[in-house]
Every structure is written in C-alpha cells, then in structure tokens.
Amino acid sequence: MDKRVQFDFEIDFTNGGGIQGQDFRLDIEGDDISDQELATYIVEDMRLLMVGEVRILNKKIIQERHKRVVEKKLE
Structure with missing residues (x-):
C-alpha cells in the first residue's frame, strides 16, 4: 500500500x-x-x-493508494 499525507493548511498572502x-x-x-x-x-x-506565512496543521501519514497519475516526460 502506498503512503499519503493528510493535513490542513493556512496560507497568508503578503498583499x-x-x-x-x-x-x-x-x-x-x-x-x-x-x-x-x-x-x-x-x-x-x-x-x-x-x-507570506504557510502553516501546516494536523498532519498525519496514512496508508492509501496513490491517486495522482504520474506522467513520465519524454526526452
């Protein structure tokens, strides 16, 4: 089984x-x-x-199949 991270975040903008x-x-x-x-x-x-500031909250590592398909770049 693959690993994923589950978390909350808050991002402040400088403007x-x-x-x-x-x-x-x-x-x-x-x-x-x-x-x-x-x-x-x-x-x-x-x-x-x-x-500006980025806050990561309530982070936990979970076992769950990866959802995103990784595309391989052709060179």
Whole structure:
C-alpha cells in the first residue's frame, strides 16, 4: 500500500487575504514529509504568488493508494 499525507493548511498572502484547506491529501514517496516540503509543494503546485506565512496543521501519514497519475516526460 502506498503512503499519503493528510493535513490542513493556512496560507497568508503578503498583499492581504489568505486561503485554507482541510483534510487535504497528497501522495508522498517514503514514510514522511516535512512541513516545509509540504508548504513548498502546495505553493508551487497551486502556482500561488505573494505568499507570506504557510502553516501546516494536523498532519498525519496514512496508508492509501496513490491517486495522482504520474506522467513520465519524454526526452
């Protein structure tokens, strides 16, 4: 069985406002992922700009089949 991380997050924007997510799930490689790696992934994957503080909350590793299909790049 594959590993995923389930967590909540809060993101503040430097120009005001913010977004949050609850029970967000993400495929991971290995047995763990740091809060900083999660924050970076969210910001980059959602293409967010003017990001201030990112808070990762209620993080837990779960065993669940990966949902995202990984596309292999052709060179």
